[in-house]
Amino acid sequence: MVFLQLFWTFLKIGLFTFGGGYAMIALIQSEVTVNHHWLTPQEFTDILAVSQMTPGPVGINTATYTGYTAVLNAGYEPWQAVAGALLASGAVILLPVVLMLVAVIFLQRNKGNKDIDNIFSLLRKVVVGLIAAAALQLLTADSFGMPSLSLQFILSIAVFVAVFFFSLRRTSPILLILASGVVGIIVYSLFPL
């Protein structure tokens, strides 16, 4: 029964992934393409590309897409595939949401506890490093093009510097994303790669 399996599999994936969506990808891949054969490796790569290009958390995007495609591939109707998509998305967040609520309630009951204050004082500094690491890990040819005197690389650096600058000055991130996309369309249309 593909629905039950989807629910159980994404429940597991949600519970055992630390470090956000990108850490989830490896786990989802082995469950979905190797253990259950819901998707071919090719389809999975497609999903990743789509997830990175569409709004929303990568973990949710991947669950939604997998749920839809797995049910469709199992021979069901499209409306049942939509149910599969909703089921997988719900399953992947169910346990983390419960755990987070328990944690927040616990912390609010123990406000002012010196040990907890000390732990968070250090954690806040470490988290800054975690975000820096996330940015560093995205400095790839995938995002910027190959480091060379190519148009894509130079434009990407320019976009990076401009967005970094405006972001420090509190320009809306939404505006910056849309502007970068429009610049991409104009420049790469005028000078096709």
Added chain:
Amino acid sequence: MVKYCELFYSFFKIGTFTIGGGYAMIPLMEQEIVDRRGWLSREEFLNQLALSQSMPGVLAVNMATGLGYRLRGLRGAFSAIAGNIVMPVLFIITLAMLFRHFRDNPYVERFFMGVRPAVVALIAAPVFRLAQSAKVTWATCWIPILAALLIWLFDVSPILVILAAVVLGFVYGRMKKQ
């Protein structure tokens, strides 16, 4: 008192306009919750961020859960989660139905080629702002730098780094007291 619909709307905007996953959502959440709405202080926001990263699951949903609960309890948490994921889920379902037709559209491709470096810059920029509110000084700046290098260069799992911080923060606090 924060209204449920305001919470829903704020997270709806954040979920709809973030491309590139949870970390790309952090600057939008910070701007919306701390700067624009003034619902939480930057320090409370950072506490929630630290907690969200220490727990399993999707980072953005963990943030929505924790922030929503802090602002309006259980229903607040569910308003924030719903707002955060409704558009992405609808978007992906629509896309899954249509994907094969416009995967290779050159304009879509060019749009995203422009957006990808912007996403990296959006993640990098708040590092300095957050460092300030985490009270990182010249004396303590080695802490985030070490954490970033361990993860980036040495492939240390972020979970391990967080666990180490929990233990060290606890021990350091106890030693200081004595």
